[in-house]
Amino acid sequence: MNVFDLHARVIEDYRDFVRSFFVIADRRVREYVDRALVEEARLWPDCLLQVSPSYARSYTVNELAGRGVVHEEAAAVFRTAEGSSYRLYQHQVEAMELARAGQSYVVTSGTGSGKSLTYFLPIMDSLLRQPPEGDRVAALVVYPMNALVNSQLQALEGLKTAFERRTGRRFPVTFAKYTGETAGPARDELRQHPPQIMLTNYMMAELMLVRPDDRRFLDRFGGGLRFLVFDELHTYRGRQGADVAMLIRRLKERCAAPNLIHVGTSATMVAGRDATPQQRKSTVAEFA
Structure with missing residues (x-):
C-alpha cells in the first residue's frame, strides 16, 4: 500500500x-x-505545507573556546555523536556573548532552532569558570510542562553519556529534574546533594520556596542562583503570568546571586506577520 x-x-x-x-x-x-x-471534506482539510526558516550559521563551540568566549571543557561537552564540535547559529553565539557580559536576554526563534543551547551553554560555561561552593543549585530552568522537563533531561543525559565515553572523565557539572514525578528516595538524595542545574516546572519552584525540606535548593549559600531560565515564555499570560511574575520576585529575594542572569525563550512570541524588526523587539521587551 x-x-x-x-x-x-x-x-x-x-x-x-x-x-x-x-x-x-x-x-x-x-x-x-x-x-x-x-x-466538501469538512472533517479533513487540505494538507498544510510550511517552510522552516533558515538560521544564520556562525562559529563552532571550539572556535569560541579558542577566542576565550567559552571554557575549553564546555567545548568538549557540546559535540556531535561523531565528535565534531557543534556549529552554532548566530542567535546562540549572541546569547553566549550576552551571558558572558552578565546581561539578561530573551530568545525568540522558531522550533528546532536550538533555543535550549542558548542557556545550557552559558550555564555550563559559568559553572566551569566559577564552580559553586558545595552542592548548590546555581541554575534553575523552569518549564511549563513535565514533558519538556523530561525531554531536556534526556538531552543532557545524552551529552553526559557521550562526553564520558569519549573522554573517560566524569561529566563536569551536575544536573537533575525535580518535579511531581520525582520519587521519594530520589527526592531525599537531591535534598542531600542538590544539583548545580535543576530542571523543574513553575509549580514545583513555588513549592521549593515554602516546603521546609526543599528550602536548601534555593538559598544564597554557595553564591546563590546565577541563572533563572523560563522556557516557553509565551505561556505565562493572564492570571498564570501574574502568578509567575510574583514567583520570580520571590525567587530573586530568596536566592538570587548579585549578578543573576534572567533568560526567556519562546518560538511563538510575535508582534504580527508584517511587523518590522523594531516592532518585534518592542513586543518582546514589553512582555519581558
Whole structure:
C-alpha cells in the first residue's frame, strides 16, 4: 500500500466512524451530510505545507573556546555523536556573548532552532569558570510542562553519556529534574546533594520556596542562583503570568546571586506577520 492509498483508506475509515454515531432518516438531510463529508471534506482539510526558516550559521563551540568566549571543557561537552564540535547559529553565539557580559536576554526563534543551547551553554560555561561552593543549585530552568522537563533531561543525559565515553572523565557539572514525578528516595538524595542545574516546572519552584525540606535548593549559600531560565515564555499570560511574575520576585529575594542572569525563550512570541524588526523587539521587551 502506497502513501496515497493509505491516505484514502484513513479518510474512508474516519468517515465511517463519524457516520456510525447517527442514522439520518430524512433523505435531504442525509444527502446534505454526505455532501459535507465527501465533497466538501469538512472533517479533513487540505494538507498544510510550511517552510522552516533558515538560521544564520556562525562559529563552532571550539572556535569560541579558542577566542576565550567559552571554557575549553564546555567545548568538549557540546559535540556531535561523531565528535565534531557543534556549529552554532548566530542567535546562540549572541546569547553566549550576552551571558558572558552578565546581561539578561530573551530568545525568540522558531522550533528546532536550538533555543535550549542558548542557556545550557552559558550555564555550563559559568559553572566551569566559577564552580559553586558545595552542592548548590546555581541554575534553575523552569518549564511549563513535565514533558519538556523530561525531554531536556534526556538531552543532557545524552551529552553526559557521550562526553564520558569519549573522554573517560566524569561529566563536569551536575544536573537533575525535580518535579511531581520525582520519587521519594530520589527526592531525599537531591535534598542531600542538590544539583548545580535543576530542571523543574513553575509549580514545583513555588513549592521549593515554602516546603521546609526543599528550602536548601534555593538559598544564597554557595553564591546563590546565577541563572533563572523560563522556557516557553509565551505561556505565562493572564492570571498564570501574574502568578509567575510574583514567583520570580520571590525567587530573586530568596536566592538570587548579585549578578543573576534572567533568560526567556519562546518560538511563538510575535508582534504580527508584517511587523518590522523594531516592532518585534518592542513586543518582546514589553512582555519581558
